[in-house]
Amino acid sequence: MSIALDSPAATAEAPAQRYESGRWQRLARPALGIVVPVTLALAWELAVWAGWSNGRLVPPPSRVFATIVELARSGELTKHVTTTLFRVAAGFGFGVIAGTLLGAVSGYWGIARRLLDPTVQALRAIPSIAWVPLFILWLGIFETSKVALIAVGVFFPVYLGVMGAILSVDRKIVEVGRTFRLSGPAMIRRILLPAVLPAYVVALRVGLGLGWMFVVAAEFMGASEGLGYLLIDGQQLGKPAQILAAITIFALLGKTTDWLIERLTAPLLRWQDAFRPGGDS
Amino acid sequence: MLSLDKVGKTYPNGVHALESFNARIPQGEIVAIIGGSGCGKSTLLRAVAGLDRASTGTIRVDDIAITAPHEKIGIIFQEPRLLPWLNVADNIGFGLADLPAAARRDKVAQALARVGLSDKAKAWPRELSGGQAQRVAIARALVPQPEVLLLDEPFSALDAFTRRDLQDHLLDLWADTRPTLILVTHDVDEAVVLADRVLVMRPRPGRLFAEIDVGLARPRDRASSLFDAVKKRVLTALDRSLDRDLPDAAPAEAVGAWW
Ligand SMILES: Nc1ncnc2c1ncn2[C@@H]1O[C@H](COP(=O)(O)OP(=O)(O)O)[C@@H](O)[C@H]1O
Numbered sequence: 001m002s003i004a005l006d007s008p009a010a011t012a013e014a015p016a017q018r019y020e021s022g023r024w025q026r027l028a029r030p031a032l033g034i035v036v037p038v039t040l041a042l043a044w045e046l047a048v049w050a051g052w053s054n055g056r057l058v059p060p061p062s063r064v065f066a067t068i069v070e071l072a073r074s075g076e077l078t079k080h081v082t083t084t085l086f087r088v089a090a091g092f093g094f095g096v097i098a099g100t101l102l103g104a105v106s107g108y109w110g111i112a113r114r115l116l117d118p119t120v121q122a123l124r125a126i127p128s129i130a131w132v133p134l135f136i137l138w139l140g141i142f143e144t145s146k147v148a149l150i151a152v153g154v155f156f157p158v159y160l161g162v163m164g165a166i167l168s169v170d171r172k173i174v175e176v177g178r179t180f181r182l183s184g185p186a187m188i189r190r191i192l193l194p195a196v197l198p199a200y201v202v203a204l205r206v207g208l209g210l211g212w213m214f215v216v217a218a219e220f221m222g223a224s225e226g227l228g229y230l231l232i233d234g235q236q237l238g239k240p241a242q243i244l245a246a247i248t249i250f251a252l253l254g255k256t257t258d259w260l261i262e263r264l265t266a267p268l269l270r271w272q273d274a275f276r277p278g279g280d281s
Numbered sequence: 282m283l284s285l286d287k288v289g290k291t292y293p294n295g296v297h298a299l300e301s302f303n304a305r306i307p308q309g310e311i312v313a314i315i316g317g318s319g320c321g322k323s324t325l326l327r328a329v330a331g332l333d334r335a336s337t338g339t340i341r342v343d344d345i346a347i348t349a350p351h352e353k354i355g356i357i358f359q360e361p362r363l364l365p366w367l368n369v370a371d372n373i374g375f376g377l378a379d380l381p382a383a384a385r386r387d388k389v390a391q392a393l394a395r396v397g398l399s400d401k402a403k404a405w406p407r408e409l410s411g412g413q414a415q416r417v418a419i420a421r422a423l424v425p426q427p428e429v430l431l432l433d434e435p436f437s438a439l440d441a442f443t444r445r446d447l448q449d450h451l452l453d454l455w456a457d458t459r460p461t462l463i464l465v466t467h468d469v470d471e472a473v474v475l476a477d478r479v480l481v482m483r484p485r486p487g488r489l490f491a492e493i494d495v496g497l498a499r500p501r502d503r504a505s506s507l508f509d510a511v512k513k514r515v516l517t518a519l520d521r522s523l524d525r526d527l528p529d530a531a532p533a534e535a536v537g538a539w540w
């Protein structure tokens with residue numbers, strides 16, 4: 001992008017300048033985010049290439065990339081990625097359903113909240129990893145216990161998000177619904193749901209983040225497939241490039257799924273009048 | 282006819298907000314309610330709107346007792362309270378959900394034109410100025426054609442110019458279908474420019490203190506001496522309502538004594 005700024009067009013007449021600055025906004029600003037990681041990666045690549053380090057424990061990006069390509073070519077990568085994706089999707093699905101239902105019930109009915117919420121909060125205080133031995137005893141060492149652990153991780157932020165969002169719906173807006181004599185279901189559909197939607201999306205994104213965190217924990221507890229297995233396998237066989245490859249793919253998948261939620265819900269939230277740090281892009 | 286019969290309200294926390302409020306308001310009349318802060322104006326209006334129940338007494342519109350929101354009664358608050366996830370047109374049509382889509386669209390389009398916001402139909406509430414937002418709120422309340430429209434300090438958050446503009450506009454809209462208007466305000470000018478009758482309340486507990494017939498022809502000239510005279514009457518009654526030592530007078534007397 002600095003080329004565009006140095007080019008004569010940028011210093012020419014005003015319209016061209018505005019065009020350039022528009023493009024700058026659209027393309028370069030998101031690109032700013034990758035400057036630091038790319039620089040660090042290039043620096044490390046250079047260091048290994050120049051022989052300042054042998055890169056055995058911290059392999060350079062090219063070797064990590066080569067590992068990924070190799071995994072992809074042998075079909076291993078697809079197998080591990082689909083396994084992990086399936087676990088996250090299933091755990092996220094169950095966690096979201098349970099969190100949404102219980103959160104909605106607790107938010108909507110005071111009695112349910114007094115009945116349920118103390119228990120849920122108490123359970124939340126337990127570090128979720130602590131459930132692992134119990135889940136393995138109860139559900140076996142295969143998929144069920146893994147999905148259950150992920151679902152537990154996703155459940156809490158979604159539950160809290162939904163309940164909190166319902167409790168903080170503006171009474172003044174609810175009164176508008178009452179003035180127009182909305183029935184209970186209509187009040188939920190036309191007032192409460194749209195009002196809690198922004199907070200719900202945030203809760204989903206937090207839940208998904210935890211889902212990715214917990215899938216690693218789940219796959220540490222004895223898996224023969226999945227990106228978490230690749231991590232453990234790389235550690236046991238002393239293959240740091242494989243570990244970094246798995247971490248890179250985790251990062252890519254996590255970011256992509258989060259971006260998907262954001263993209264899919266953006267059309268529903270265009271009305272929001274929120275503070276957008278760093279301008280309205 | 283809207284009739285309030287010994288309407289009283291004591292909140293659960295023990296605040297005695299309103300005591301034995303009586304009024305009979307014929308269809309199409311514009312009544313302004315004025316009084317110091319905390320004298321129960323909003324309490325009264327919310328009871329008439331059916332949002333809160335009165336503790337004692339009855340409220341009737343055409344012999345229907347009001348205990349919950351009713352289709353014949355609309356209300357506008359100090360804040361526009363537009364639904365931020367609906368555009369302007371959908372906000373105005375909010376109360377018309379039972380109508381077929383085509384009929385709803387027609388009514389909304391008419392209302393938009395009537396409040397001069399046709400070009401904002403697709404705008405989000407956050408994109409409106411305070412005055413425009415309050416216009417949308419007025420349109421939303423009027424579109425289902427209520428018989429009684431309650432307004433709780435509807436213009437008090439607006440600047441003086443916008444406020445005047447909306448006062449005139451409200452009268453215009455009122456002339457279309459002539460609903461009963463009950464307008465709570467703390468602006469004496471506003472009361473006298475809009476109302477047929479001004480009710481002055483006094484606090485602790487909130488009750489009716491004085492009643493002043495405006496009796497000026499419309500449109501009213503804010504600069505005329507007759508206008509000033511009525512304003513003085515209202516101001517005097519307002520002053521006296523805040524005087525704790527003065528005993529409650531029968532409403533008519535309180536005015537007559539000064540006049
Ligand atoms: N929801 C409520 N709970 C308890 N007290 C209230 C409530 N709303 C109003 N009050 C009290 O009732 C009195 C009248 O309030 P309000 O009707 O809002 O007065 P106004 O609108 O004339 O300023 C005040 O003393 C106020 O503190």
Ligand SMILES: [Mg+2]
Pocket residue numbers: 322323324
């Ligand atoms: Mg008030």
